[in-house]
Amino acid sequence: GAAFVLFILELKAAAHGALTVVGAISFVIGALVLFNSADTPDFQQVSLPLVIATALIIAGTFAFGVGFALRAQSVPIQMGKEFLVGQTGIVRVALDPRGQVQVAGELWSAENVDGERAIPVGARVEVIGMNGIYVRVRSIPLSDKV
Numbered sequence: 001g002a003a004f005v006l007f008i009l010e011l012k013a014a015a016h017g018a019l020t021v022v023g024a025i026s027f028v029i030g031a032l033v034l035f036n037s038a039d040t041p042d043f044q045q046v047s048l049p050l051v052i053a054t055a056l057i058i059a060g061t062f063a064f065g066v067g068f069a070l071r072a073q074s075v076p077i078q079m080g081k082e083f084l085v086g087q088t089g090i091v092r093v094a095l096d097p098r099g100q101v102q103v104a105g106e107l108w109s110a111e112n113v114d115g116e117r118a119i120p121v122g123a124r125v126e127v128i129g130m131n132g133i134y135v136r137v138r139s140i141p142l143s144d145k146v
Contacts, residue, residue: 003027003055007062017063024059028052084108084127084135095119101137103127108135 006023013019028051035046076083089103091110096118101110111134112119119125125137 001030003030003058007058010062010066017066020059020063020066023062024055027055027058031055085129087127088140089125089127089137091119091121091123091125094121095125095137098134101125101135103135109133110135110137113138 003023003026006019006026009015010017010019010023031046031051031054032048035044084103087103089101089108091099092102092107093099095101095110095112097112099110099112099119101108110125111131113128113136117139119137119139124140126140127135127137129136
């Protein structure tokens with residue numbers, strides 16, 4: 001029981017695997033004390049390699065799962081307005097002042113923040129924000145194109 005409590009605590013604490021290792025050791029000790037006690041001669045003795053292998057499999061599976069979850073948390077946002085701001089796109093319907101742009105592989109309704117100047121089809125734009133369902137874009141000067 002203590003081993004599994006330590007495994008769960010690993011999720012909440014930033015122990016970097018230490019609690020998983022201690023939980024595996026606790027599992028081995030607990031299994032040996034429970035099943036290989038001299039006071040309980042009626043039970044069959046449990047093999048030490050079996051207990052260690054089981055502990056390693058449980059700890060490895062748990063460590064893999066926790067590692068996978070931690071890596072998933074560090075992946076940058078890939079949707080929503082936080083992702084769109086700063087992205088570049090191409091004008092598909094001229095922006096005068098509203099039109100459509102293709103950003104991140106999707107077609108978005110957009111509005112031009114450059115003022116009176118229209119942005120023609122095929123021009124490159126940068127997303128600077130959102131206004132309701134519209135992405136707010138500005139044209140990228142020729143000197144900024146790569």
